[in-house]
Amino acid sequence: MVETGKLLRAIIRDGHELKTTDQTIHIINAELLESEGKTRLTNATIVGGRFKETADTVDQNAGSTTIDARGGLLIPGLHDHHTHLIAYAASLVSVNCGPPNVTSEAELISALAKPSGSHWLRGTGYHESVFPHLDRQWLDTWAPDRPIRIQHRSGRLWILNSRGIELIEGAARRLPSHEQDRLTSTDGRLFDVDELLGGLTRSDPPPVGQASQTLAAFGVTGINDMTPSNNTQTWQWFTELQNSNELLQKVRLSGRPELSHSQQTTRLSIGETKVHLHDSSLPDLDEFVSTITLSHRQQRHIAVHCVTEVELVFTLSAFRSAGTLPGDRIEHASVIPPALIEQLCELGLSVVTQPNFVYERGDAYLQDIPRGEHPFLYRTGSLIQAGIPTAFGTDLPFGHPDPWAAMLAATKRTTFNGNQLNEVECITPEAALNGFLGELEAPFTIRSIKPGVPADCCLLDVPWEVLRSDLSSSHVRMTIRDGELIYNRDRVISSHLPR
Numbered sequence: 001m002v003e004t005g006k007l008l009r010a011i012i013r014d015g016h017e018l019k020t021t022d023q024t025i026h027i028i029n030a031e032l033l034e035s036e037g038k039t040r041l042t043n044a045t046i047v048g049g050r051f052k053e054t055a056d057t058v059d060q061n062a063g064s065t066t067i068d069a070r071g072g073l074l075i076p077g078l079h080d081h082h083t084h085l086i087a088y089a090a091s092l093v094s095v096n097c098g099p100p101n102v103t104s105e106a107e108l109i110s111a112l113a114k115p116s117g118s119h120w121l122r123g124t125g126y127h128e129s130v131f132p133h134l135d136r137q138w139l140d141t142w143a144p145d146r147p148i149r150i151q152h153r154s155g156r157l158w159i160l161n162s163r164g165i166e167l168i169e170g171a172a173r174r175l176p177s178h179e180q181d182r183l184t185s186t187d188g189r190l191f192d193v194d195e196l197l198g199g200l201t202r203s204d205p206p207p208v209g210q211a212s213q214t215l216a217a218f219g220v221t222g223i224n225d226m227t228p229s230n231n232t233q234t235w236q237w238f239t240e241l242q243n244s245n246e247l248l249q250k251v252r253l254s255g256r257p258e259l260s261h262s263q264q265t266t267r268l269s270i271g272e273t274k275v276h277l278h279d280s281s282l283p284d285l286d287e288f289v290s291t292i293t294l295s296h297r298q299q300r301h302i303a304v305h306c307v308t309e310v311e312l313v314f315t316l317s318a319f320r321s322a323g324t325l326p327g328d329r330i331e332h333a334s335v336i337p338p339a340l341i342e343q344l345c346e347l348g349l350s351v352v353t354q355p356n357f358v359y360e361r362g363d364a365y366l367q368d369i370p371r372g373e374h375p376f377l378y379r380t381g382s383l384i385q386a387g388i389p390t391a392f393g394t395d396l397p398f399g400h401p402d403p404w405a406a407m408l409a410a411t412k413r414t415t416f417n418g419n420q421l422n423e424v425e426c427i428t429p430e431a432a433l434n435g436f437l438g439e440l441e442a443p444f445t446i447r448s449i450k451p452g453v454p455a456d457c458c459l460l461d462v463p464w465e466v467l468r469s470d471l472s473s474s475h476v477r478m479t480i481r482d483g484e485l486i487y488n489r490d491r492v493i494s495s496h497l498p499r
């Protein structure tokens with residue numbers, strides 16, 4: 001196909017992605033999903049960054065570009081409804097310290113010894129199953145020669161060696177004394193200081209471009225960044241990252257109440273007010289209720305982090321006092337006893353959960369959590385059946401960033417070691433795909449390829465009939481956002497295409 005060749009060569013020539021926003025693009029021989037898994041073969045035309053039509057014939061005039069889908073499925077670009085993009089970018093230049101890569105004390109010792117240098121070593125993903133007593137003394141014994149900080153996979157705890165603690169204490173002298181106190185620790189374990197620590201240790205900016213390209217290769221065109229500390233500075237940072245085209249995806253930025261006053265663009269929108277609860281230090285209920293009320297007054301939804309039953313019960317009682325708006329969300333909803341399903345329904349709350357944790361962490365859940373509670377863990381099927389709006393987010397970097405792996409986990413509920421967790425919660429591939437097809441602002445409203453909608457899409461190399469039994473990101477061929485090609489797997493072989 002002449003036009004395809006031209007398009008691909010243009011990408012090679014420029015060294016980066018071709019901007020096609022103003023162009024006409026025909027995606028021919030594409031399969032579109034209809035309702036209930038039915039499909040139809042058609043041609044989709046993009047003009048000015050939006051889908052103009054889907055039709056049996058196309059008018060290939062001069063200047064237009066044609067991509068032959070060869071019968072592959074064309075779906076709306078995936079939306080990851082729960083992410084932490086900056087932490088994910090930072091994790092790409094960090095050492096993985098947890099399962100499945102690192103599962104024993106010996107493996108942790110060798111992981112920490114690998115990267116050379118005397119600058120900060122940042123570890124992520126640590127969990128007690130690797131080795132239960134990780135502290136300053138252990139790190140000083142096995143890795144004393146450079147400053148080290150290792151993050152627990154919950155994201156709440158950092159563990160530092162003595163070199164690290166010394167550097168942090170030195171740098172913290174310019175901070176107010178109550179913040180210095182939060183950074184003082186004899187065993188090197190620091191809780192809930194993520195933001196402070198980031199500010200004191202950040203030398204080079206994390207590789208957001210690399211992170212964004214990886215997501216584009218999974219077919220992701222939009223994310224909701226759920227980091228609770230997101231504020232006006234984060235907003236500014238994301239604006240700059242998008243303007244420089246380092247960040248390719250659309251972003252809904254959730255976080256602090258102050259974000260309500262931000263100036264939205266077509267690619268950056270104001271997300272939910274994020275409330276991060278911890279079992280051990282729940283906030284004052286009245287304060288929580290007034291946060292919800294205030295947010296609702298600004299027509300802004302609330303998203304509450306609930307990973308335990310206590311947190312969920314507390315949250316439901318706050319919503320009962322404050323009232324709910326359709327679109328208020330429970331994040332994770334890791335543990336839901338049957339009685340609380342009814343309450344979620346009554347209150348009209350929705351759930352954004354991570355089926356990928358079934359695969360990634362399921363073995364630890366099976367071992368550590370009483371058998372009687374296993375049916376309550378990371379539910380999906382029973383929520384959908386109960387009519388609770390349910391969508392998915394990977395929680396990257398705390399979960400693996402590949403949404404296709406999350407879809408697969410939602411359909412199989414198999415753990416890393418091949419065990420089964422709560423099989424009755426399995427859902428169909430169609431329902432699993434829908435978990436990532438919702439609008440960023442309404443994750444439960446499923447998008448489709450139709451005239452008038454933004455040309456955010458993902459082209460697969462196989463039809464749905466094949467893909468539904470092989471949910472894998474290896475099938476992603478191209479990703480387009482607003483009519484702009486942001487990922488193209490064929491790029492490497494493009495020089496062989498005919499002129």
Ligand SMILES: [Zn+2]
Nearest residue numbers: 082084226395
């Ligand atoms: Zn999260």
